[in-house]
Amino acid sequence: MIKVPRLKLNRFGVFCLRVIYKDEHGNRKETLQSLGTKEPEIARVLALQFNLSHELQRVTAMPPTKPTLGQFAHLLEPEAKLQKYRIDIKNGIYEATDEADHLRMVQALGVIHRTPAPAPAQTTAPAIPPIQKSKKISEVIALYSEEKAKDNNKETIKDKKRTYQSLLDLFGDIEINLFTKQELVSWKSTQLKQDIKATTINSKIGELNGLFEYALNNGFYTMEKNPCEGLKIGKASKLKATYESYEPFNNDELKAIFNPLTYSKRLKKPDHYLLPLMALFTGARREELASLKAKNIKIIDDVWSIEIEEGKNENARRIVPIHSKLIELGLLEYAQSIQDKQYPYLFPHLIDGANGRGKNAGRQFSTYLREDLKIENDRKVFHSFRHTVITRLHTINSNKAHVIQLVGHEDDSVHFGTYTHDVGLKALQDTINRLEYDIDFNQLKAPLKEFERFINSWKKQEDRKLKRLINKSIK
Structure with a gap:
């Protein structure tokens, strides 16, 4: 490949321009501007086009000067492609291959008409208005995240930061004013190529929309x-029809899942074993359960309850009475053993990663469904327990207000936020205990001794890791 000045390859394999320029104070600056392509031929043409325009701007200015970076924003658009159009002004020929190529031809004509012809020294070339200098995108993200932390939960903030990072990975940490519609369209194209659902992409676009709205x-x-x-892709109503929600488990699937011969063989760790059972009798989300602290299992108003302190949204914060079947299966005994050892979390061995504390338990459960049980419907996942509980509660004509509070849903007709004593945990306990399944749970009592051995082994490993770190720091 012929070397082209300023053309570089970043760590993601995307071609960039290494541009040296002067800011408004005359200080020398350097930045990498993404060309939005991994194709060498396209990158070479774009870089040559930029270099030509850069030199023309420099020599035609009166007096000659080094132009600012903002004057070439139109040449740094990541969606730019190889020039296919044909312009012959002398013979009046203007040809384009398609609509997009026609648009590029029109833009090129604009540049041609703006480029001044050679003129006497006393004349001054018309200046192209520079893009106003602005904060780096990372700075705006930090400020926005700090503000949204006041009304968003931790999981929502994590989701947003992952979306913003995908923008940074594609374009680098450039000034926010350099983002135009074209950059966002290019980002959307990369999401579509990853086979991400339209509803998920729309959710990410909503997160980016919030960021730029804040910046505006x-x-x-x-x-x-x-x-x-x-x-956004399509209308919400059409997308809902295309991407249906997760489905509840049917009776046969539940019997297969909680078959003691297969269940205890695959799901041995405390979280792998207990989380599906807890979800089946609470309707709580996986992360809500995996993130529970040991102290969240306690007696409130004479009712053994699970206190969910944070979750997907504001309504997720609630108190759920513990189903009598969970008590029979040993949940309270397990929680007591964890509390006695003063571990902060109910499942202390879990790591709070980018995808939450329950990520591995979710993967293990999916493996159990697909490989062991051959349940291959991709709408049957861990979250199906939540749909199962909600469906069952409505089927037995449970009090709608109770269902909303138990599962942490928002409803425009009934305004229940955080739990208040006026609702009555006894009433909620009666409702949750109406949940029944045609399953023999007698052989699924939690293997507490095995759990204890696992936790003790994990703790020894953690202690050894800490000791090695201390010794390393001393050396």
Whole structure:
């Protein structure tokens, strides 16, 4: 490949331009601008086009000067492609291969008409208005995340940061004003190529929309419009029909899942074993259960309860009475053993990673469904327990207000937020205890001694790791 000045390859294999320029104070600056392509031929043409425009701008200015980076924002668009159009002004020929190519041809004509012809020294070339200098995108993300931490839970903040990181990975940490509709369209294209569901992409676009709306309202993004406007894929009603929700488990599937011969063989760790049972009798989300602290299992108003302190949304914070079957299966005894050892979390061995503390338990359960039980419907997952509980409670004509509070749903007609003593845990206990399944749970009592051996072994490993770190720091 012929070497082209300023053309570099970043760590993601995306071609970039290494641009040296001067800021408004005259200080020398350097930045990498993504070209949005991994194709050498396309990158070479884009870099040559930039270099030509850069030199033309420099020599035609009166007096000659080094142009600013903002004057070439139109040449740094990641969606730029090889020039296919044909322009012959002398003979009046203007040809394009398709609509997108026609648009690029029109833009090229604009550049041609703006480029001044040679003129006497006393004349001054018309200046292209520079893009206003702005904060780096990472700085705006940090400020926005700090503000949203006041009304978003930890999981929501994590989801948003993952979305913002995908933008940084593609374009680098550039100034926020350099993001236009084209950059966001390019980002959306990378998401589509990863075979991500349209509903998920729309959710991510909503997160980016919130970021740029914040930047607009606070003066960090000084362009005219939010670049995320109009990017969502299809209408919500159509997408809902295309991507149906997870399905509840039927009776045969539940019997297969909780068959003691297969269940205890595959799901041996405390979280792998207990989380599906807890979900079956609470309707709680996987992360809500996996993130429980040991102290969250306690007596409230004479009722053994699970206190869910944080979750997917504001309504997720609630108190759920413990089903009598969970007590029979040994949940309280397990919780007491963890509390006695003063571990902060109910499942102390879990790691709070990017995808939550329950990620591995979810994967293990999926493996159990697909490989052991041959339940291959991709709408049958751990979250199906939640749908199972909700469906069963409605089927037995449970009090709607109780169901909403037990599962942490929001409902426009009934306003139940955080638990209040007026609702009555005794009433909620009666409702949750109406949940029944045609399953023999007698052989599924939690193997507490095995759990204890596992936790003790895990603790010894953690102590050895800590000791090695201390010795290493001393040396």
